[in-house]
Amino acid sequence: MNTEEQISLIKRGSVNLVNETELKEKLVSGRKLRVKFGVDPTRPDLHLGHIVPLNKLKHFQEMGHTVVFIIGDFTAQVGDPSGKDSTRPVLDKASVLANAKTYTDQAFRILDRERTEIKFNSEWLIPFTEFKKDSLSDFINVAKSVTVSRLLEREDFKNRMKQESPISLLEMLYPVFQGYDSVAVKADVELGGQDQIFNLLMGRDLQKLYGQPPQTALTMPLLVGTDGVKKMSKSYDNYIAFNDEPKDIFGKTMSLSDETMNSYYELLTEADMAEVRAAHPMEAKKKLGETLVEKFYGREEAVKARQGFEQVFSRNELPSEMPEFVIREPMKISQIIVAAGAAKSGNEARRLIEGGAVRIDSQKISEDGVFEPRDAILQAGKRNFRKIIRGA
Structure with missing residues (x-):
């Protein structure tokens, strides 16, 4: 692949490239580039929104370059304000480390382990x-060269000031911390979402301050969440995680609007969009669900996830397998739903009942009454089934 072809592949699907001339010079040099990408572990799982930049990082690795994957254990305790309309809750150290535990294994489902460096930014941000x-x-010393007016150029800060929404000093300093990450790892290229462009440019500024060649800033489009409104984010709870069960990945995919489905095809797959748009939306959605499950679990699990969905929702049959819950004494239905793991809280269970989303032996439950022990099938929501067994 010659330089022009490499540039074309790198630019494909991107939003911002600052700047192309510098990137071309780096590629022509023939040296291995250090390509930086960072994530703050605010929740335990990576999600489909991360596939967009991870796929691009994979392209760099296939060209022979090194990916520097930064776990923001320090910056997660600050809170990245990018794209946020309010201050993000600050996590404690224990929560951050617990969330970071599975990040690397998840990233290696896409990245080449041999061409990846894993770094925690507390290593250099604490000193x-x-x-x-x-x-x-x-x-x-760095703060002397970064002006408040420069920080307030951020679009999200401008919007929040107009809305009179508070901005913490800690949030304003976040771009400086992320920018220093680039100095610490001597990044040649940094990838991020399109809402990260200010932070990436701050990295260029700080590298110049430290006498380093400025990194190329490359941003990718943001994947909209399953709600079809906000960007996919662990904080918005509108995400499909790498570690979701196959049936949940498939089921969440089937809940997408047709418009959102098309954007997932464009950003997450290499499918021919003319063929996607020509297909029946339901069939196209099922194929997308299969594709996403196969990426993380293989072809066999993808087929099983589709068959399981069709068995329950297309043919109105019960799943062939479902978790069991043993009941030995009378319990309120909401308590059973929570105890069986079909809802996270009593409030959620009661909302399901009030919304007509709970059935016992196919009969809709309208009140949170007392259930006498017996064998039965509980359905809570579209995808949650439990086999209730009367205990001795």
Whole structure:
């Protein structure tokens, strides 16, 4: 692949490239580039929105370059304001480390382990912010060169100021911390979502300050969440996680609107969009569900997920397998739903009942009454089935 072909592949599907001339010079040099991508572990799982940049990182690896995958264990405790209309809750260290535990294994479902460096940014950001015995911290020195007016150029900050929504000083400093990540790992290229462009450009500014060649900033489009409105985010709880069960990945895919489905095809697959649009929406959605399940679990699980969905929703049959719950004494139906793992809380269980989404032996339940122990089939929502067994 010559340089022009590499540039074409890198640009395909991207939103911003700053700048192309510099990137071409780096590629022509023939050296292995260090391509940076960072995630803050605000929840335990990576989600489909991460596939968009991860696929692009994979392209760089196939060209022989090294991916520097940064786990933001420090910055997750600050809270990235990108695209946010309010201050994000700050996580404690224990929660951040617990969430980060599975990130690397999930990333390696797409990335080449041999061409990936995993870094935690507390490694350099703690020393960066600490005062030294005989001098100011590096952070104080950097802060002298970053103006408040520059930070307030961010579109999301402008919007929040117009709405009189508070902006914490900590949030304003987030771009500086992310920018310093680029200095610490000597990044040649940084990838991010299109809402991250300010942070990526801050990385260029700080690299120049430290006498390093500025990184190329490459942004990718944001994948809309399953709600079809906001970007997919763990914080918005509108995501499909890498670690979701096959049936849940398939089921969530089937819940997408047709418009959202098309955007998933464009950003997550290499399917011919003319063929996708020509197909019946239901069949196209099922194929997308299969494709996504296969990416994480293989072809056999993808076929099983589709068959399981069709068995329950197309032919109105019961699943061939379902979790069991043993009941030995009378319980309220909402309590059974929670205890059986079909809802996270009593409030959620009662909302399901009030919304007509709970059935016992195919009979809709309209009140949260007391259930006497007996064998039965419980359905809570579209996809949650439990076999209730009367205990001795």
